[in-house]
Amino acid sequence: MAFDPTKQTAASLLGRLKGKLIVSCQADRGDPMDHAETIIRLAAAVLRGGAEGLRAEGAERIRAFRALSPAPILGMAKTWDAQGEVYITPTFALARDVNDAGADMIALDCTRRRLSEAEPWPEMVKRIQIELxxxxxxxxxxxxxxxxxxxxxxxxxxxxxxxxxxxxxxxRSFNWDLLEALVARLRIPVFAEGHIEQPEEVQRALKLGAHAVVVGSAITRPEKITARFVAATRL
Structure with missing residues (x-):
């Protein structure tokens, strides 16, 4: 079999992340945390806390995180349509920007809704792996x-x-049935991500066969964390 440097890179990277926590360090537009230096400090803090990798949005912040640490970075670029629906790295040009900024793996929206776009994601997968x-x-x-x-x-x-x-x-809660179905059906690693709130849920995801777990808001969004505690005061 011919040597495939992309797959070799993937195997090495995935090996480093197996059974680990990745923290998504982002902020919504308009969030008080949406400030470059703030997000960099946040990334430094979660790495000191033991996070094995980072998930980052946008070339500028990926580049800053790369200068901060050699930890694996799952990079992406977000866009929004007229209805406010979010898309993850919808074009190859954005994927190239993410790559050039220093991402180790490029996250891509692979949902059915994007199959009919000008740059369908199945074609982008191959271009990213081969060209980048x-x-x-x-x-x-x-x-x-x-x-x-x-x-x-x-x-x-x-x-x-x-x-x-x-x-x-x-x-707005993690879909445990979906995780179990994906792990049972697929041969590739499955990362548990989205709506994970508690350390016990990280452990549960790994026990169910998740390759790694990505946590964002429960660690990095003070506004949302505070709102959860405030809700507990409303007896």
Whole structure:
């Protein structure tokens, strides 16, 4: 078999992340945390706390995180449509920017809704792996998405977009049934991501077969963390 440097990179990277916690260090537009130096300090703090990797959005912040640490970075770029729906790295030009900034793996929206776009994601998967020599993390929302992503050749998938597509809109808790179905059906690593709130849930995800766990808001969003505690005062 011919040597495939992309797959070699993927195997090495995935080996480092197996059984580990990855922290997504982002802030929504308009959030008080949406400040470059603040996000860099946040990334430094979670790495000191033991996070094995970072998930980062946008070339500027990926570049800053790379200067901060050699820890694996799952990079992406976000765009929004006129209805406010979010898309993860929808074009190859954005994928190249993410790659050039220093991402180790490029996250890509691999849901059914993007199959009819000008740059369908199955074609982008191959271009990223061949032209950029980077592994691809397929962000999905359903078992069907996961199956399609594996068939398209992604190196791993993440349950990131459950709750953010038309079919799953409004879902704001982790879908354990989806994780179990993906682990049982697919041969590629499955990252548990989205709506994980407690350390016990990280442990549960790993026991169910998740390759790694990505946590964001429960660690990095003071506004949302505070709101959870405030809700507990409303007896």
């Amino acid at each position: 020599q980077r592994p691809v993390l397929g962000d999905i929302a359903s078992l069907e998405d996961g199956i399609m992503a594996e068939e398209a050749g992604v190196d791993a998938i993440a349950t990131t977009l459950y709750g953010y597509t038309a079919e799953t809109a409004g879902k």
